[in-house]
Amino acid sequence: MVVLSTNSLGAVYGARSVLSEVSLPPCHGGKIIALIGANAAGKSTLLRRIAGILRGAGECRLAGVDDCETAIAYMPQDQVTAAALTVFEAVLLARKQTSGWKLADADLHEVERALAALQIANLASDMFRS
Numbered sequence: 001m002v003v004l005s006t007n008s009l010g011a012v013y014g015a016r017s018v019l020s021e022v023s024l025p026p027c028h029g030g031k032i033i034a035l036i037g038a039n040a041a042g043k044s045t046l047l048r049r050i051a052g053i054l055r056g057a058g059e060c061r062l063a064g065v066d067d068c069e070t071a072i073a074y075m076p077q078d079q080v081t082a083a084a085l086t087v088f089e090a091v092l093l094a095r096k097q098t099s100g101w102k103l104a105d106a107d108l109h110e111v112e113r114a115l116a117a118l119q120i121a122n123l124a125s126d127m128f129r130s
Contacts, residue, residue, distance in 0.1 A: 002029030009058035
C-alpha cells in the first residue's frame, strides 16, 4: 500500500518562510483525505511543498521513497486557461510541471497508469473542464 508521510515540513517563497514544522498523520493510498482550513492558512502551500513545487525544510516520503516529486502531480484549483485540453493532456501537464517540458514515453505511460489507478481511463479523451 502507498503511504505518504511528512515530518516537520517547511516552505519558503524566496527568502520568506511561509510554512514551518508541519507534520501530517500517515496518508494511506485509496483513502479520501481532506485538508481543511481558513483562507490563506497554507493549505495550497502545503500541497505545493509535498509535490516538490516549493522547497523547504523537513521530510516527505511516499511509500518509503525520499523523492515525493517523482510520484506526485499537483494541479492548482485556480489555474485559469483558455486552452482546450483533454483529461489525458491535463494530467500530463500536471506531471510535466516540475520535471521540465521534454516529453518521454515514460511520461505517457505514467499518465495512463494514473488514470487507470483512479479508474477514470475512460475519460482520457474527454475535454477537461475546470
